[in-house]
Amino acid sequence: MAAEACLGAGLSVHLFEAKGSVGRKFLLAGKGGLNLTHSEDGERFLTRFGATRPMVEPWLREFDAAALREWARELGVETVVGSSGRVFPKDFKAAPLLRSWLRRLRAEGLQVHVHHRWRGWVDGALVFESPDGEPRVTARRSILALGGGSWPVLGSDGAWVPLLESAGAQVTPLRASNVGYTVEWSDLFRQRFAGEPIKPVALRVPGGAWRQGELLVADYGLEGSLVYAQGQALAGAADESGVDVELDLIPGGDSRRTREALRAPRNGRSLSEVLRRRLGLAGVRAALLRECLDQASLADPATLAARIHQLPLRLGLPRPMAEAISTAGGVAAESLSTECALQARPDVFCAGEMLDWDAPTGGYLLTACMASGRAAGIAARRSLGQDDGAA
Numbered sequence: 001m002a003a004e005a006c007l008g009a010g011l012s013v014h015l016f017e018a019k020g021s022v023g024r025k026f027l028l029a030g031k032g033g034l035n036l037t038h039s040e041d042g043e044r045f046l047t048r049f050g051a052t053r054p055m056v057e058p059w060l061r062e063f064d065a066a067a068l069r070e071w072a073r074e075l076g077v078e079t080v081v082g083s084s085g086r087v088f089p090k091d092f093k094a095a096p097l098l099r100s101w102l103r104r105l106r107a108e109g110l111q112v113h114v115h116h117r118w119r120g121w122v123d124g125a126l127v128f129e130s131p132d133g134e135p136r137v138t139a140r141r142s143i144l145a146l147g148g149g150s151w152p153v154l155g156s157d158g159a160w161v162p163l164l165e166s167a168g169a170q171v172t173p174l175r176a177s178n179v180g181y182t183v184e185w186s187d188l189f190r191q192r193f194a195g196e197p198i199k200p201v202a203l204r205v206p207g208g209a210w211r212q213g214e215l216l217v218a219d220y221g222l223e224g225s226l227v228y229a230q231g232q233a234l235a236g237a238a239d240e241s242g243v244d245v246e247l248d249l250i251p252g253g254d255s256r257r258t259r260e261a262l263r264a265p266r267n268g269r270s271l272s273e274v275l276r277r278r279l280g281l282a283g284v285r286a287a288l289l290r291e292c293l294d295q296a297s298l299a300d301p302a303t304l305a306a307r308i309h310q311l312p313l314r315l316g317l318p319r320p321m322a323e324a325i326s327t328a329g330g331v332a333a334e335s336l337s338t339e340c341a342l343q344a345r346p347d348v349f350c351a352g353e354m355l356d357w358d359a360p361t362g363g364y365l366l367t368a369c370m371a372s373g374r375a376a377g378i379a380a381r382r383s384l385g386q387d388d389g390a391a
């Protein structure tokens, strides 16, 4: 996005990428259908960034979800709104969009140098590690978009942190965000249900409000948008070994009706049948009751009814940063100008996940990354006196 903004002003732009191809994490996001953005109104969208909203808001005021959808459309990719309001390419794929985007950028003059890992500065020049040695590149402006620290195998490994710190930038330590939590499932439950979505369901962190959404059983524990969205609350409530949460397996349901359904004579039906026929609880949601409750609770209709709406579940530790969808932390707002240039090096701009903001899944991450890249590109070209597309 930064390159696009600069090419539009007729500048010569070189993109250096550590891996053998660009956009690997973008392509990985495509495996989940590429949730590009969200269709909710702009104000609500901004609330998703929590305390980090002030950093993100100026970018999104200039390039919001609607602008992103229009941008994709211009690249030949129509988008659709899913049932949860999330926006995806119509074909739920990332590769066609990335291909079309790169084609356009190359046609506009972008020069891409893969297998070039940036290693810092020497005498003001950018130094890269490449198969051909250690080329030094002098640029009038540099825009760093080096990602966070999740999925390091795709190229974003956070190795830039000490480089920027030594250049005088303040970096909030990177930490896992949008990450799953371990749960000590029984072998039986794990084998039977790993990979199964739990929905509908609501989750409550101690002291917090109920949130409805989707969970996914992982072989190691629990993941999914509902866990991700409550990441900060979970981290705040956790002790050194984990955190107790509660699930409501019939969110929005009437607990009195649940109680009555369980108290009514069973007429020879098993508990599983009663749960399925009268309460619509089957599969993984019914199995969770057996996984989390003892026999006495299952046998007592009043207790069981109460637990269906308030099922205690112990989450262990979050999974490591390498497995997270994204990372929080990064270059701190205090180290940046309002234009996202480093205060210690005004010729260097930063963009994307490497900046210190955070959001849940839902398309907010990609939207903010794209909007920030665009903002950094525009700021860089303006600082060169190239404004609004003037060559």
Ligand SMILES: Cc1cc2nc3c(=O)[nH]c(=O)nc-3n(C[C@H](O)[C@H](O)[C@H](O)COP(=O)(O)OP(=O)(O)OC[C@H]3O[C@@H](n4cnc5c(N)ncnc54)[C@H](O)[C@@H]3O)c2cc1C
Pocket: 016, 017, 018, 019, 022, 023, 024, 025, 026, 028, 029, 030, 032, 033, 034, 035, 036, 037, 116, 117, 118, 119, 145, 146, 147, 148, 150, 151, 154, 155, 156, 157, 160, 324, 325, 326, 351, 352, 353, 354, 362, 363, 364, 365, 366, 367, 369
């Ligand atoms: C499994 C998964 C699914 C996701 N799905 C979604 C989704 O559906 N919707 C959504 O909004 N977000 C999603 N995300 C998050 C989203 O992909 C990231 O937030 C986004 O890609 C970050 O963009 P970025 O450009 O800042 O960093 P990255 O995409 O990480 O790109 C940074 C690039 O910089 C390169 N690089 C790093 N260091 C150097 C160096 N020293 N020298 C040269 N190059 C370097 C890396 O190789 C990489 O190509 C997903 C993430 C994961 C892991």
